[in-house]
Amino acid sequence: MERIIARFVAALRESGIRVSPGECLDAVQALALGGMEGRRLSRQLLRLTLVKNFNDIPRFNEVFNRFFSRRQQVDPDLELSSLIDAPLINMEGEFNYLDQLPTDDHDEPGPLLRLDSDINPEELQELKSLTEIDPDDSDGQEIVVQMKGFRGKAKAPRPTRRYTQNPLTIELNKSNSVQRDITFSPEEQAAMQDVVSRMMLRLRKDMRRMKNDQSRGKLHVIKTIQKNYRHDMVPFQVALRRKRREKPRLVVLCDVSFSVSHASRFMLLLLHTLHNQMLDVRSFIFNREVEEITELLANMPVNDLMETIDKGDIVDLDENSSFGKVFLGFKKRYLENLRGRPAFIILGDGRNNYDEANDWVLDEIREKARYMLWLTPEERESWSRGDCLMETYGSYCDKVEVVKTVEELSLVVEELLRDIYADQAHPLDRKRLREAKAAAAAQADNYQDYYTRGAGSVSQPTFEPSGRSHW
């Protein structure tokens, strides 16, 4: 039994569910305790111990169905059984009942179940050719070793997916990469670094002043007594309650569709540079679907990430963007688990492609948000032209800014951060901050345009006849 569970866990891991060895042990123990009287019970026991996240449950069901029904689908076809690991096929008798296909209504079937059984003999032939090794290939020996290693580790090969996916994605890459260059040149990155560090410097100066005055508050009686133990309770040292000061929280929704790709590109770079500097940022990108990329931004080199996004691996870029759909999806999936009262930044042109507007969702987001800011690359005149819903959406926001250069972008973000800090600040600080802001505003006129400093041909402001983008 342990062996099967271990293989099942390996299959789960391969499909992207994180399972620790401890949980694997738990699963074995649970099965031993719970008995193995039926497919449903075993599925429940495994799910309780192995899956710790609601979003992983559908994937678990999928893997479970695929894993414990393989034998039936594979047996009639000897070709395939010779391709995948032999030991898997010879499941121990005690697990035979799991191989029965789901019969009761409560069983949740996984979508891949049917896919797997659809393999036809021709495809299998092609599959087989994958394992044959060309004797002329000098790397041959190495490949054999690698494949052996792979087979040993990944106990649940997925023939259909492996077969169909790779050629397809490769083709897409080819057609995409020629058209546009989405990654950043070193100069661009350095320039952004420069912009951000200047911004941080300005911000930090104010923040430091504020932090010094932070420990104003009521007397903390217990801490004062503790501190003055040694002075026989004469309160020489006074302990004050510290006000809890949260990191400013920021949620960014960034449109990555083609029409605003130049703007979003720099927004992402700005986010990447800002990340973990002083902020708690959650970043999302959308086109027709919305996906969170916070983790990716923190862990991936920015150029790799841009390529991944551009390939459409995270959100499908071939579709028309739909703000209404995105807002609805965002509400369903993420709005509930936003902490604190974050400030929202939405970057997009508000072009909905005549889809449903769903602007009522913005009302709900507003309730959760401290501040809502919409950044659009389009001038005000075109806000209600064509499919642009900027006027509608804009009415829900605290502010709509037209942002065309990186400088402008960083200034807007800086101002927002300042506002957030000021919100939590002491009245005295607020006055100070207002003055600082006025000084910054006076200075802002002198800023050079980012692009005129030779950031490369891509970022030259262009004018499209459609009036869509002024980048």
Added chain:
Amino acid sequence: MITQQGVKDFLQSGGYIADDAIATAVFLALRMEKPILIEGPPGVGKTGLAKALSTALDFPLVRLQCYEGIDEGKALYDWEYGKQLLYTQLLRTQLDGYLSVSADLREAVERLASEESLFFSKNFLVQRPILRSFLSEKRSLLLIDEIDRSDDEFEALLLECLSDFQVSIPELGVIQATRKPLTILTSNGTRMISDALRRRCLYLYIGYPELEREVAIVRVKFPDLCQVLAQQMVVFLRKARELNLRKPPSVSETLDWAQVLTILQATELTREVVVNTVGVIAKHQTDMQKVTELAQQELG
């Protein structure tokens, strides 16, 4: 020897209708002595399960409500500073006599140091919910409610307690649980719980119940309500849940509504009844409109 069916039965005796997944989770938690982490939308009976278990198993319920800023002083233990101070003041003369025996200062300090543990003993320890449930004579049920409201630091603090059922107090050492409590953590998913905590728990997701189970729940709580009406209202509420409401009605709303209908002595679900009692199901103005429209559609 407990079985899943047994769990189901005794939960029913506590007034809680469980489905297979819930029963299996409780069964495993009892046998493996592992905490259960329950997630799900508000009002589907996460806390209710803990309460029902506590009455059914006769485990005393120790409840820890989490909030932003909760710390070990509120959850695990605290020192009673006031009492400590009082004792040192009262015992001052005693201490003088005790220390005057010693020949020199060094000896006096050593003498005092040997008694140091007196002031950091269990006498001066205030037990907070987690420690209290660990040290309870009878096996207890520890309910850590709405863990998602607490901070990350507090979550980290819980790790030791939940995996080893022990509390480390620097002055006293490690205190082991006398009886490992049956532990239930609930979360509304307002933020992601860390993987480290998830790993230590069994994970149970309670969603909205199926039709039959929801009717059964209504019937158990309100036996006076007739079967037909119970069926009707549950069917109606299930439709309302698909309306994309801001606050979809959950089981607690079903029960509230059932109570209202019992009080009103309604015998059939008509449009008027729904319109008059819509405030029980929908908790926002826009939701109320949508529900009223649904009533118009469904009930004419």
